[in-house]
Amino acid sequence: NAGVMQNPRHLVRRRGQEARLRCSPMKGHSHVYWYRQLPEEGLKFMVYLQKENIIDESGMPKERFSAEFPKEGPSILRIQQVVRGDSAAYFCASSLPAGNGEQYFGPGTRLTVT
């Protein structure tokens, strides 16, 4: 059973460009969480999605950021018009709706904005 996959692993964008980060959850997992880790900091929750629904986006910046988890395909975190402050590692995690707190993390995408 493959683990959580994220691609690309490294992404370089110039200021003003768009960044698309993909997360394929573990097989059978219907819940996805995105976290951001700024340099030298801990991980911060951004958004929680179930298939076709955003459940909690309380940690996501109101502008330029969006997320989706379609019925088919990976979850996408989209950052429009990136700025230097968006440079960070973005991790996704997936889980079953089991209620036991068990989340499986992907390897992360390192975004660098030049």
Add this chain to the structure above:
Amino acid sequence: AQKVTQAQTEISVVEKEDVTLDCVYETRDTTYYLFWYKQPPSGELVFLIRRNSFDEQNEISGRYSWNFQKSTSSFNFTITASQVVDSAVYFCALTLLNFGNEKLTFGTGTRLTIIP
């Protein structure tokens, strides 16, 4: 709102010494899970342990042990006979299991360096 505090930003110890990483949490909920993760220099997150709020038994796994004390809201992590491979950033985290929303609240991490 919940909070996780890891007061030790950086710790350095000589190989084979024991080291304890502190974690203090805040929550008004009675049902929650606590976690420890390791982030080696390669950057991925490695799951170490999950403990629910109803289980205060200490746990030992090889050189690793965890001390969970609800009375002091602490969940400390001890590495015995440290090795160079233990060098990493360690994160403590909490989730409230709120209506199926299991988002994690992380501490700021402790950078552990084991000196050969």
